[in-house]
Amino acid sequence: MAKSIAVFVGSLRKESFNRKMARALIGLAPASLKLEIVEIGGLPFYNQDGDDGGNPPAAWTAFRERVRAFDGLLFVTPEYNRSVPGVLKNAIDVGSRPYGQSVWGGKPAAVVSVSPGAIGGFGANHHLRQSFVFLDVPVMQQPEAYIGGAAKLFDGEGRVIDEATREFLVRFMEAFAAWVSKNAPRSP
Numbered sequence: 001m002a003k004s005i006a007v008f009v010g011s012l013r014k015e016s017f018n019r020k021m022a023r024a025l026i027g028l029a030p031a032s033l034k035l036e037i038v039e040i041g042g043l044p045f046y047n048q049d050g051d052d053g054g055n056p057p058a059a060w061t062a063f064r065e066r067v068r069a070f071d072g073l074l075f076v077t078p079e080y081n082r083s084v085p086g087v088l089k090n091a092i093d094v095g096s097r098p099y100g101q102s103v104w105g106g107k108p109a110a111v112v113s114v115s116p117g118a119i120g121g122f123g124a125n126h127h128l129r130q131s132f133v134f135l136d137v138p139v140m141q142q143p144e145a146y147i148g149g150a151a152k153l154f155d156g157e158g159r160v161i162d163e164a165t166r167e168f169l170v171r172f173m174e175a176f177a178a179w180v181s182k183n184a185p186r187s188p
């Protein structure tokens with residue numbers, strides 16, 4: 001059976017290159033993966049009082065329950081000031097609590113960073129990986145995906161124009177499928 005993958009996009013912008021990339025990756029993925037974008041823009045900012053008082057916002061609870069059901073995780077993110085955009089960091093924080101009940105641990109993951117700049121979001125990509133060490137998320141090491149020059153990457157329909165980049169993305173998703181099948185927790 002296909003493995004289910006939650007896709008998180010670290011940008012809320014309507015014309016986001018990262019959202020285009022997420023959609024392109026969904027289209028290029030092998031049939032062994034079933035991917036769907038999980039929206040994070042409506043999550044209230046994490047505030048521990050919500051969990052300590054036993055009355056967390058409904059959007060946190062729904063997000064946690066939804067993410068828990070997936071077999072794996074794919075993060076597609078821009079870099080903000082050489083780090084992870086707040087909206088994505090907030091989603092990670094919301095999913096990580098209450099302490100001891102994180103939804104992230106053990107789920108195989110991959111990171112793609114996309115930027116119009118030349119460095120391809122390297123800073124965000126690696127700051128995310130820093131959180132994943134603590135959260136016990138087995139994140140694919142190779143191939144790495146730092147996608148620069150994003151403003152010239154897509155046509156009007158959101159397709160990846162450059163053949164070499166498209167081939168790389170296909171290989172990336174094949175490697176991710178293999179990573180998920182090796183590391184996904186067994187169903188009970």
Ligand SMILES: Cc1cc2nc3c(=O)[nH]c(=O)nc-3n(C[C@H](O)[C@H](O)[C@H](O)COP(=O)(O)O)c2cc1C
Pocket residue numbers: 011012013015016017018019078079080081082083114115116117118119120121
């Ligand atoms: C607050 C902010 C900080 C940014 N910092 C960086 C940065 O550190 N490195 C970078 O390559 N681009 C940076 N950018 C430019 C983004 O890469 C660019 O806006 C990109 O289009 C965002 O991704 P999106 O198209 O998916 O929204 C920054 C943009 C914003 C709004």
